[in-house]
Amino acid sequence: MSENSAKSIRNGVIATVIGGVILMLIPSVRGYVSSFFSWLWSGITSLWSALWVEHLVFGWIIVLITVMALIGLVTVVLFLREILGKKDFHSYTEDVIHGAVWRWRWTSNNISGLWCFCPRCEATLVYDDSTCRNYLANTSRTDFICENCNNSVIASINGGNKSYALGAIEREIDRKVRTKEFEKH
Numbered sequence: 001m002s003e004n005s006a007k008s009i010r011n012g013v014i015a016t017v018i019g020g021v022i023l024m025l026i027p028s029v030r031g032y033v034s035s036f037f038s039w040l041w042s043g044i045t046s047l048w049s050a051l052w053v054e055h056l057v058f059g060w061i062i063v064l065i066t067v068m069a070l071i072g073l074v075t076v077v078l079f080l081r082e083i084l085g086k087k088d089f090h091s092y093t094e095d096v097i098h099g100a101v102w103r104w105r106w107t108s109n110n111i112s113g114l115w116c117f118c119p120r121c122e123a124t125l126v127y128d129d130s131t132c133r134n135y136l137a138n139t140s141r142t143d144f145i146c147e148n149c150n151n152s153v154i155a156s157i158n159g160g161n162k163s164y165a166l167g168a169i170e171r172e173i174d175r176k177v178r179t180k181e182f183e184k185h
């Protein structure tokens with residue numbers, strides 16, 4: 001006898017035993033369920049009749065309960081409005097920063113595939129950070145150029161090479177997410 005068939009026989013025996021036990025218990029389970037429902041029903045009917053009996057309650061208790069109920073209602077409404085009105089930053093995947101259109105994806109909470117496009121013709125921009133390798137240049141910067149618009153410089157980011165510029169844009173996106181400025185988009 002192979003190991004697999006031994007296992008299936010063992011499982012069959014266990015299932016039969018458990019099924020038998022459940023079947024034995026069913027009458028008593030049925031009894032418990034029906035007594036639970038009759039108890040529940042008597043609770044509901046007694047609560048219902050109690051609601052229609054006149055009670056002596058001080059006016060201030062009624063006022064207090066009304067005020068507390070109103071406060072609770074307002075809190076729930078405000079809470080729901082905040083949750084439903086909150087814009088998820090994962091839908092924020094485009095913005096105009098330093099004159100260029102930047103687009104990216106969110107990989108969980110990280111920006112990926114960040115690049116820029118021409119706001120006039122939608123062309124993909126090319127970069128030029130040659131000033132960072134030129135020791136005679138006073139400032140190091142990265143220009144983003146549209147070849148489709150007479151090689152005009154669309155965006156220019158001072159301070160470093162291409163990876164510095166992309167880092168600067170990422171930091172700006174992160175800032176807008178933190179300050180919730182992105183929600184205006």
Ligand SMILES: [Zn+2]
Pocket residue numbers: 118119120121122123146147148149
């Ligand atoms: Zn262009």
